Amino acid sequence: EAGVAQSPRYKIIEKRQSVAFWCNPISGHATLYWYQQILGQGPKLLIQFQNNGVVDDSQLPKDRFSAERLKGVDSTLKIQPAKLEDSAVYLCASSSRGGDTSYEQYFGPGTRLTVT
Amino acid sequence: GEDVEQSLFLSVREGDSSVINCTYTDSSSTYLYWYKQEPGAGLQLLTYIFSNMDMKQDQRLTVLLNKKDKHLSLRIADTQTGDSAIYFCAEGDTGRRALTFGSGTRLQVQP
Numbered sequence: 001e002a003g004v005a006q007s008p009r010y011k012i013i014e015k016r017q018s019v020a021f022w023c024n025p026i027s028g029h030a031t032l033y034w035y036q037q038i039l040g041q042g043p044k045l046l047i048q049f050q051n052n053g054v055v056d057d058s059q060l061p062k063d064r065f066s067a068e069r070l071k072g073v074d075s076t077l078k079i080q081p082a083k084l085e086d087s088a089v090y091l092c093a094s095s096s097r098g099g100d101t102s103y104e105q106y107f108g109p110g111t112r113l114t115v116t
Numbered sequence: 117g118e119d120v121e122q123s124l125f126l127s128v129r130e131g132d133s134s135v136i137n138c139t140y141t142d143s144s145s146t147y148l149y150w151y152k153q154e155p156g157a158g159l160q161l162l163t164y165i166f167s168n169m170d171m172k173q174d175q176r177l178t179v180l181l182n183k184k185d186k187h188l189s190l191r192i193a194d195t196q197t198g199d200s201a202i203y204f205c206a207e208g209d210t211g212r213r214a215l216t217f218g219s220g221t222r223l224q225v226q227p
Binding site: 004033035040041042043044045048055056091093103104105106107108109110112 | 120146147151156157158159160161164204206208209213214215217218219220
């Protein structure tokens with residue numbers, strides 16, 4: 001079974017530029033999460049999708065961050081404009097809906113963003 | 117809100133047992149997890165325990181849960197150099213909401 005795919009793996013941009021990250025979850029997983037992991041900290045949720053609907057975006061800085069999951073499969077996270085404090089690893093995770101394994105979240109390798 | 121606390125660093129010798137501790141505050145937590153993160157990699161799910169269990173053993177890993185004290189521990193038997201990584205404790209419920217993570221414990225295994 002293929003895992004969660006993310007691209008790009010690394011990105012360096014200047015502040016005030018825009019950037020987009022892509023995630024393809026495990027096949028059949030209805031729930032998709034984007035987490036932000038700042039160096040030295042644990043991941044923190046940015047947004048959670050159930051199929052193509054948003055379940056929780058309370059921690060998403062909506063003035064600069066946006067995310068979509070139009071067909072309920074892959075997802076894109078965008079930052080526009082980027083700030084220095086957005087430097088972090090952006091992790092995508094997915095989990096199935098219902099059944100015995102709905103509590104297992106599987107993570108992709110992450111995208112390391114450096115804002116200069 | 118939810119909070120998960122871990123110690124920052126643990127150093128052990130190869131072959132010894134490692135014990136990584138975690139405390140959490142959310143009494144409604146249904147599942148408690150341990151994830152492993154190696155340098156430059158994503159998070160790997162190691163094991164989890166339901167809140168109605170006291171202990172779970174999986175090969176070299178033993179998870180102990182004290183629900184009264186909201187304390188979780190991960191014991192790694194016969195620790196190897198390949199176990200060197202950052203270990204994250206996390207709490208969650210039935211998958212309807214995201215996980216709350218601790219800041220991670222860096223395990224260093226000395227040969």
